[in-house]
Amino acid sequence: MLAGIDLGGTQVRVALARSDGKLVASVKTKTPSLKTPQGLVDWAATEIERLRGNQKVTSIAIGAPGPIDVKRGVLVNPPNLPWKNVPLTEMLSRATKAKVFLANDADMAGLGEFHHGAGRGTRNMIYITWSTGVGGGLIIGGRLHRGGHGTAGEIGHMIIDPNGPLDSCGQYGCLEVFCGGANLAKQTGHPAAELFAAAGRGDPNARMVVARSARHMGLALISLTNAIDPEMFVMGGGVTRSWRLVAPTMLETLRSSPFIKPARRPRLRRARLGDRAGQVGAVEWARINQ
Known part of the structure; x- marks a missing residue:
């Protein structure tokens, strides 16, 4: 069997699947209730043991917020x-006797949408999560692209305006600032x-801010x-609850580029899997790496 874990600041989810990736069970809890990394490992190992029955879990993938060190399996300093500096793969592998792989949470959500959500049928897809921050996952040639250091897809830190405000990353004018x-x-x-809700009600100032952001x-x-x-952009995250407010402006801006002809203009789709995308993608990553 396979297991996928989606670790967030609010909730953590564990999903179990057959060796072909088909989900058979899932469970979640509130992250703060676990208190420590060891608490997380103990809870996850207990749930995996409970849900697996008489089947052996051989491969586990964890999607976690960055920064992470994917090669060493270390959760570095999530915001x-x-x-800080939690050797998560080593800890969970010791507790479960399975192979464990650590990956970026946006990468895992993107992988989930590519295989089982809005991106099915494409070969080149970019997943963007737009919420408190902005992140992404790149699917190129049907495979997750993580780059030379496992940090590809940091879309929120693309510089949109070098004269823009200072971002917490140290750069000026990052997409995430806007x-x-x-x-x-x-x-x-x-x-x-509240801002997006006000824009939805027609508040002119809120609508102006939202339109500028889009x-x-x-x-x-x-x-x-x-x-x-890419053939397609798939967008998830909290802002997509206001899809009707942001999608038309994003599409209008994309279509305004004279260099991007209609024949190669990517489609823009809202994510389909919702909060399940991370765990679905983590299971898929466990399957790929088993």
Whole structure:
């Protein structure tokens, strides 16, 4: 059997699947209730043991927020968890006697959407998660592309305007500065959820902020199209709950590029798997690496 774990700052999910990747069971809990990395490992190992029955779990993949060291299997310093330099793969492998692989959470969500969601049928797809921050996963030639150091897909740190505001990463004018929910909240003094809700009700100031944010995302789509030539963008994350507000502006911006002719213009789709994308992708990564 296979197991996939989706580790987030709010919730952690464990899914078990057959060796062909078909999910058979899943469970979740609140991340803060686990308190420590050892608490996470103990809970995950216990649930895997409970759900596997008399079957042996041979391969486990964990999708976790970056920064991570995929080669060493270390959770370095995630912004939404109070943990540093955690050797997660070693700890979980010791507890489960299975092979364990650590990967970026956006990569896993993208892999899930590619195999089982909105990206099915494509060979070259870019997944973008747009929520508190902005991240992504690249599927090139039907395979997850992680780059030379496992950090490919950091879409939120593409520079959109070098004269723009300073980002927490140290660069000026990153996409995340203009689009990330946390930055929008700082700039407007209102939580991003309230901002998008107000825009949905027709508030002119909120609509202006949301439209500007969607235009910047559209500019990123242009650059990504020219660099990678995907067939499709699949977008997930909290902002996609306001899809009708942001999608038309993103598409209009993408279509405004005279260099990207209609024949090679990628489609833009909303993610289908919702909160399940990460665990589905993690199971797929466990299957690929088993």
